[in-house]
Amino acid sequence: MATVSVIKIRDILLVAVPSDPDDFTVSELQDQVLDALQRYNAKGLILDISTVETVDSFFARTISETVKMVALMGGLTVLSGMRACVAVTTVQLGLSFDKTLTALDVDRAMDMLSAAIDSMETGL
Amino acid sequence: MNMLCHGEMPIDTENDIVMARKSVREAAVSLGFGVTDVTRIVTAASELTRNIYVYAGSGIMRWQSINENNLGLELVFEDHGPGITDITLAMEPGYTTGKGLGMGLPGTKRLMDEMEIMSEIGKGTTICIRKWLRR
Numbered sequence: 001m002a003t004v005s006v007i008k009i010r011d012i013l014l015v016a017v018p019s020d021p022d023d024f025t026v027s028e029l030q031d032q033v034l035d036a037l038q039r040y041n042a043k044g045l046i047l048d049i050s051t052v053e054t055v056d057s058f059f060a061r062t063i064s065e066t067v068k069m070v071a072l073m074g075g076l077t078v079l080s081g082m083r084a085c086v087a088v089t090t091v092q093l094g095l096s097f098d099k100t101l102t103a104l105d106v107d108r109a110m111d112m113l114s115a116a117i118d119s120m121e122t123g124l
Numbered sequence: 125m126n127m128l129c130h131g132e133m134p135i136d137t138e139n140d141i142v143m144a145r146k147s148v149r150e151a152a153v154s155l156g157f158g159v160t161d162v163t164r165i166v167t168a169a170s171e172l173t174r175n176i177y178v179y180a181g182s183g184i185m186r187w188q189s190i191n192e193n194n195l196g197l198e199l200v201f202e203d204h205g206p207g208i209t210d211i212t213l214a215m216e217p218g219y220t221t222g223k224g225l226g227m228g229l230p231g232t233k234r235l236m237d238e239m240e241i242m243s244e245i246g247k248g249t250t251i252c253i254r255k256w257l258r259r
């Protein structure tokens with residue numbers, strides 16, 4: 001089993017998804033992320049999949065679910081770093097990360113989230 | 125030069141899905157497939173081994189390089205599970221009897237060059253997929 005580390009940077013949680021996780025690890029990741037979101041009172045989440053080499057239907061379904069769950073808790077998720085070969089395969093497989101914010105890398109995901117959180121707060 | 129390769133492994137546990145991905149990746153890389161095709165083939169193997177694990181409980185995956193005018197990789201997934209009641213229906217995107225997305229079988233067909241499904245109710249299912257090296 002691969003371990004998942006959750007790092008907190010200001011209001012944002014950064015999760016590096018392991019490169020070839022088994023189904024159990026992917027399900028665990030969902031629990032861990034939701035738990036950390038609540039514990040740290042975080043507003044944003046970056047799921048970095050830059051080392052992930054295979055995205056299949058189980059992985060996609062669990063990640064999409066996680067994004068929805070985070071949204072219900074008032075958080076915003078950005079999926080970052082999808083490799084080109086994974087993007088091609090994901091689309092051909094027929095998976096859609098509908099309504100999921102994406103970024104080329106963690107830096108850009110940070111910028112997106114910081115801006116979104118700022119405008120949410122000034123909007124109040 | 126391209127080496128001929130073949131092998132097989134049982135699919136009994138969830139972790140065997142990970143092991144299957146590793147074996148298939150190695151085989152596809154050694155045959156000279158590019159990174160996108162390797163990803164397509166490994167993803168297809170992940171879908172079909174998970175189907176074995178989820179719907180049949182256990183089964184076997186075999187792989188071998190094939191050489192007919194062109195070099196390619198053939199993967200066979202065999203189980204003695206419940207079988208697929210309606211193959212045409214199972215190939216429809218979105219059709220699932222479980223809690224999946226119903227994308228595994230139709231998606232695999234799109235990722236590979238060839239796909240054949242043989243299934244008999246109460247006897248089991250055998251699925252054969254092939255990918256050819258681009259000429």
Ligand SMILES: Nc1ncnc2c1ncn2[C@@H]1O[C@H](COP(=O)(O)OP(=O)(O)OP(=O)(O)O)[C@@H](O)[C@H]1O
Nearest residue numbers: 057175179207214220221222224225226227228229
């Ligand atoms: N090896 C098998 N033995 C018996 N039935 C199978 C097998 N593989 C697939 N099926 C049947 O075909 C249906 C469609 O399979 P498919 O992989 O396309 O979708 P899924 O597994 O339901 O969802 P997903 O793969 O998107 O998570 C399954 O719901 C199941 O009823």
Ligand SMILES: [Mg+2]
Nearest residue numbers: 171175224228
């Ligand atoms: Mg499936």
